[in-house]
Amino acid sequence: MSSLLDVLGATIVGSLVLLMIFTSLFNMQAISYNTQLQISLSKMSEDLITGRKIGNIDHLGLENILSKVGAGVPESTDPIIEANLNSFKFLGQTNLTSSISTYYFVQEDQTGNGYPLYVYQNDMVNPISGPFWMSDPLEISYYDTNNNLIVSPNTNHDLIRSIEVNLTFFYNTHQPDIDKRLLRHSIVFWKYFKNLYL
Amino acid sequence: MNLQMLLVLLALALFSTMLLNTYNIVFNQSSMVYDNLLFLQGQKIADRYFQKIESELLGDPPITNFSVVHSIYSNLNETITVNNVIYDVKINTAYCDSLGNTPSADTLFQKLDIRINCLSTSLDTLYIGTLNSPFSKVFFNRGF
Numbered sequence: 001m002s003s004l005l006d007v008l009g010a011t012i013v014g015s016l017v018l019l020m021i022f023t024s025l026f027n028m029q030a031i032s033y034n035t036q037l038q039i040s041l042s043k044m045s046e047d048l049i050t051g052r053k054i055g056n057i058d059h060l061g062l063e064n065i066l067s068k069v070g071a072g073v074p075e076s077t078d079p080i081i082e083a084n085l086n087s088f089k090f091l092g093q094t095n096l097t098s099s100i101s102t103y104y105f106v107q108e109d110q111t112g113n114g115y116p117l118y119v120y121q122n123d124m125v126n127p128i129s130g131p132f133w134m135s136d137p138l139e140i141s142y143y144d145t146n147n148n149l150i151v152s153p154n155t156n157h158d159l160i161r162s163i164e165v166n167l168t169f170f171y172n173t174h175q176p177d178i179d180k181r182l183l184r185h186s187i188v189f190w191k192y193f194k195n196l197y198l
Numbered sequence: 199m200n201l202q203m204l205l206v207l208l209a210l211a212l213f214s215t216m217l218l219n220t221y222n223i224v225f226n227q228s229s230m231v232y233d234n235l236l237f238l239q240g241q242k243i244a245d246r247y248f249q250k251i252e253s254e255l256l257g258d259p260p261i262t263n264f265s266v267v268h269s270i271y272s273n274l275n276e277t278i279t280v281n282n283v284i285y286d287v288k289i290n291t292a293y294c295d296s297l298g299n300t301p302s303a304d305t306l307f308q309k310l311d312i313r314i315n316c317l318s319t320s321l322d323t324l325y326i327g328t329l330n331s332p333f334s335k336v337f338f339n340r341g342f
Contacts (some may be wrong), residue, residue, distance in 0.1 A: 013206060017210065017213070020217070021217075024217050024220075024221070027221075028220065028221065028224050031224050031225070031228055032224060032227075034228075035224075035227060035228045035231050038231050038232070038235075039231055042234070042235055042238065046238070145261055147250070161253070162249075162250075162253070185235065186281045187235075187238065187239060187242065188239065188242065188280045188281065189242045189245075189246075190242070190245070190246040190249065190250075191249070192249040192250055192252070192253040193253075194252065194253050194256055197253045197254070197256040197257050197260075197261070198256055198257055198258075
């Protein structure tokens, strides 16, 4: 009888230890997986903002595209076509020999996947970049020469000298249950339009 | 019997220590990743100041001039809040030679150094740019 109790006791203790090992392993795997996703998410965000070279092709980043605002545009023409909270359309020259392009940087309507971010160049149907799925709507703030926030940027194009762009990208985490939380990456960057200062 | 139980308890204690250590390593790695995100945002903030100064020195006449930049940024402390994180920005500028060596009596160039602090995920201070390795840029006096 005493031996039977020993066996039962050992089984219970052993089971508890095994349960602890498996739970720990699962938790560590989930944390590591989420950490890895967070790295991928920030890398994707940085590729989008600063650009990326795949093979011999340079994919321009948002910072590069936004640096074209007003480039090569005659003084008589307003280089900014549209300046809203979640869209920005402007004119600019890609390089010294090219013609002036129309760029459109926009967050379109929310779908089940989130808020899609697109970048268009001349062709306003087929984007050159996107969709990039965001968990929150795109937020663009416009500033004047004194770095004061412009309350109605779309009616004050001539005041705009710089913008602040707030992007929040996301992934689904490893946890598939009701405790599922989104893995988010929020980043803010600023762009001063040097061509508008000249 | 007593000895066996003691050995089992000892094994459990040793195993738990190992498990805690492994957890700690995983959490440390996770913290490093999140601190790097703060570091990335800090770089964007530093870039904002460089862009601002570069832009304001452009134009004919520019919005500001070289000596005004020197007086504004010679010892500037500011805070910027981004995504609920407070970044403490410290900016210093000094006249330098063309290689960025300071101090220099020549006022043709100035070197702007930016250091940023914020609270890390582990609530320690995260240094984004230090006194010895700040974010630096040399600006050229265009004569305005």
